[in-house]
Amino acid sequence: MSDPRHDDKSVFPDPVYKDTVLRPLFDGAKTHHVEAFGAIDRAHLVMLVETGILDAAQGHDIAVALRGIASEVDPTTLVYTGAVEDYFFLIEQHLKARLGPDLAGRLHTARSRNDIDHTLFKLGLKARLDVLLAKARALYDVLVATAERDKAVLIVAYTHGQPAQPSTFGHYLGAMIEVLGRDIDRLQQAYGIVDQSPMGAAAITTSGFPIDRERVAELLGFAAPLQNSYSCIAAVDYITATYGAIELLFLHLGRPIQDLQVWSSFEVGQLYVPNALVQISSIMPQKRNPVPIEHLRLLSSQTFGRARAMLDVMHNTPFTDMNDSEGETQAMGYQAFDSAYRVLDLLAAVMGQVRIDPARVATNIRRSCITITELADSLVRQEGLSFRQGHEIAAAVARAVVAMDGDLPVDGFAPFITAFAQAVGRPSRIDATRFAELVSPEHFVAVRTRFGGPGPAPMAAALESYRQRSAGFAAWAAAHATAQAQATAELNSRFDALVGAA
Template sequence: MEKMNDGTPSSLRLFNKQKVLQSIRLHDTDKEVSRASLAAFLNISKPTMSTLIDELVAEEWIIEVGEHTQSSRAGRKPVRLSFNKNARYLIGIDIGGTHTECVLTNLAGEVIVARSFSTQEQLRSGMLLSRIAHMIEEVVQEANIVKEKMMSIGIGVPGITNTKTGVVVEAQSLGWKNFPLKAELEALTPYSIYIDNDVNMAVLGEHWLGKAKNDENVVMITLGTGVGCGMILNGDLYRGHAYAAGEIGHLVTDRTLAKENDYSSFEGYGFLDNQIGGPALTEQMNRRVGDRGLSAEQIFQLAAEDDADAAYVVEEMVSHLSFAIVNIVSIINRKPCARWGHIPFAASVHSYFCRCDGTAFACEHKHIYYTKSIYILFRSSLFKHVRTRLNTQGMKRLNQPTTRCQTYVDYVLAPTYSFTRDHYFTYILEISIAHIQMLRRQKIIPDIHASTLVEATTKLYETGWNKPYNAQFEDLFFMIEHDLSEKVGHEVVGNMHVAFSRNDMDATMYRMFWRERVVEWMNDIHTLADKILKIANGHTSAYMPAYTHHQQAQPTTLAHYFMSVASNLQRDVERGWSLLTRIDQSPMGACALGTTGHPIDRTWMSDSLGFERVLTNSYDAVSASDYMIELASVLTICMSSMSRVVYDLLQMTMNEVNTFRLGDLHVQTSSIMPQKRNPSALEHTRAMMSDAMGVLNGVPFMSHHVPHGDIVDIGDDIQPKLLDGFTKVTQTIQLLEQILDHGTFHTDVLYDRAANGFSTVTELADVLVRDGGLSFREAHLVVQTFVKSTEKLSDGNVKRLQEAGQRVGVAVNLSQKQYEKAIDVASFIDVRKVQGGPAPVAIHEHIMHVQEALRNTRTKVNQKQEGFTTYRTKLFQRTANEGEER
């Protein structure tokens, strides 16, 4: 019923009916309402009230449910009245930036049917409104509601809306601006549509049936892609000028950060949106730990598990939100009610309530200090160990108590822990299991302790480890030890690390990690080499000019060119295999650096972990860094060689050259020039190669001018740099292989370039030597003089060659037929049949040779890779057998 009172009898009756209905609805659950009680409460005469009630009963808005149980009057008891929650039905639709949700409810807000779908999918297909209209019909049909019972459809939009015209003024996440949503949807469905900002809809819902029911003044804050605010002031929704009230996403809660103008990762969103919105949380987490694909929900879960990075991100978010709430409450002096909207972590964070009792507060730095004013309550399931509360103590840090410098924790210990956890956890446990088994085999620890330790460590291996860093411990090693101690006892775990040090464990896990990575890199090189050989095999007669000093030199073929590339890759593989033999040596048993007095078996440990042999000298075992420098060098050589190929390919894509065409998968266009096919993939490949080489060039300096011993420079600190460079190298190799797989060489253009230049005159000089009886120096002088006097080789003939000879005093005895054959591109190639030459027969021989060499290294690499699987299988099979013995 629409509010209406213009003074006419009909409008007054409608107004009174609405007052009656509203009173019954509000007090239906806590009071027994009758005609008489309503007449007294609303100051309406009993006859008029009776008439109004009869009309409302006839219209099914209210129902009579029996006698009034609380009446003390004699005679007939008053009839109790109740709001008919099923008198009409409503549809509510929330068009979110991620999902669109629809519910059909009765007047009590009880959901009868619910539907949802992906907003962005429908937006991209241009079918969003059609999908909404179809969904409306679906829920009405499923609920079996007749049209006359449908009261209205309310739609919430994440943006500014003009409720009078039904136009969405602006909705950033939907790409709408001045969009006539009401008119468009009413053309697709028979029902009346009401649209408003989604937060306004939410606060109206809370005011109607939720936690703010009956409150005159309510402020609601919702978090989703951005942040919004809805306000009910003195019982009415406050929309402000131009319907834009509550757009608090533009609030500034950190003046310094705002002045730096470096906060807007999401164009079109405000400062606060960019600090506490769901995508903003993911972006901030990515900046700290790299892009691990974490959703906002996962970030909150990690914070609940005391992850330092996630806790920091959440704490910053709470800080910004708190300042925003304080600003809002200070301005309007109302009671705030904050809740989570439809955001990725809504399942984890059900509610977020803020209340203010009006007491004064003060702010200092980034933390907020209150005197009994505002508190924020998170659902306990979100923060298992963290109670985030804004009170006289201010914001508490989310880390565990520690005496260590927090800056040291943030910048060194926590990142090192995260890197070790993500890359070396499984190797640490494999080393530990093998070591325990060796101690048992050598009778160094009791069998019962060994069996207990192996069982507990194996379970940990199978479960995995995603715990955040705890600053009570130095690193992952001690956190694992503590975890096992809690499971099997300190006395048992105390035997685990007899004749065992982090020094030899670290050196071993690094080598275990890098031998597997080198094998992966060699597999990538093999794949690229196969592609190169395939190109060569298919282009043995694809003639092209070769260049020296940027000038045409001699004719060759694409096959000849790419076989030179294949030779580089063959040497890369050989270097990789040679390096692998030096990496695949076990440091275990070196302990700190001087081995141990216990009767350990280093060879058994080496075999159990799949190493080729023991790294003999224990001091060398924990101090060696040369293999890391060698790895960086091998990778740098590979990048240097392949970067020259990328340079050539880029030159070939130029319009004026036009001898290589990138596939459509690997080009980009211009924003202004429609004809452009920019070779962007090749350009990015070149940049990635430069980046990789730059990173890898830093590896030798990490080992330069440092003590010859176990130090963090060649341990914890060098690993991320080496892995960063390695990752860029493998990505580049894979990308280059795909570029070549989808590219096309214009062999006709290449041939014309070779035929129309002077690149064949080397053969002309050779013919003068072989058939004309000249010395090579005489032949060279004659041909050089001939070229200087001829604009195009095709314009020349043997007579002009003879004239050139006469000018330098050399007689030329050559026929026209001999001359024409000498300058022919195909003839030039065919006669160069020597080993490694460009003639097809020589190329095929070279292809076979390289293929055989690569087959041999691939076989060895496959065997090495199988060995990694074999040692693990044996390690855990031995563990299973020990369990059976128990």
């Protein structure tokens, strides 16, 4: 039998492989990673000259060639032909045309496509996380402002889909704010994992050349080099941390978005969505459709699904450099960012404009008797009863008021007097005026002054903590933006010096 290795006359690339794999990868690189490719080339070149691996003349010639390629080659016009394997080799081909193969090839000293690729992907994620975090912080600030505005505005709070107790819109939003704050924490922690440079790992084990990994990390704006070189090319926790945080963010946002849908329904109606955010039916002129809320829900689900898909792709992959975590997967993940941006922008716009309808809230409170828990509590405090006995009296009052479709503060006093006397064997010391006060929603909220409650004092403390949290998020962002700007300026300065050196 003949040896197929000797008989193989095929030429790379196979046309089908070119069209199904290489062309999409090339198009993805020219779309998403051109700037990062250029930054990596410049930073690596500066380091090679600073460490003496290349001399100043070599560095100058390569720098001039890189600048020429950047100014003369428009990536958007490039069409993949199969003449080179990928975008990396296209740039190397241009370098060879300008410098010859010997000098052009020296730029690749002590590096590999392995460490280059993961550095590209991390730079891409850092830039997108910067945008995502900025939009999440903007939503956070809108929620805080709306909570401040509506800290005393009554709502019906629901459990198990049924009216439960009165609270305030500000208190409800405080719950959203705290979850969003923890989600921002997770995004910042993911950023910290991404913010470690793989450059210098080369293929797997670093290099025998005296490279300076710290310097390349500094020039590219990373916080530090990732220590273990095998981890640089094998670990995908920077991917899973990022998309895991995104997945949780949009899982969590989807829940209050669902409440917005219910609250703005005709039957509940406690949330008023302004005309600017409402579409009218094409056939039913009476209908006000808060369609943006539907888009928030579906886009949140799409973002969640795209982020989850990234985790699924990473599952049960080998602990090594592999295509599963690279170009096409990265491009797929960027779609999660695209829909995430839309949700955060739209939700911030919605939450800044919606209002609570006080008339509908009052009607729903009246119909549901949701202040009755405070009557039971008050009987404990003012009549010396056990909570269970107070609860039974309150339950009897609620049943009577609901049966007559009455108003608890007005129509509940007579059933209360009867139920109290039957249960306790004496008349209550609470008169009609006091009874009406005890079962009012305003009183219900006002007496809930414990830490974390909707009363004025705990709400004021909570709002102050949210403002401080926002300031902390802003300081984190400012520090990272400053560090990145300084790194970019340093890289540009050192590269310009190479170009200018003669």
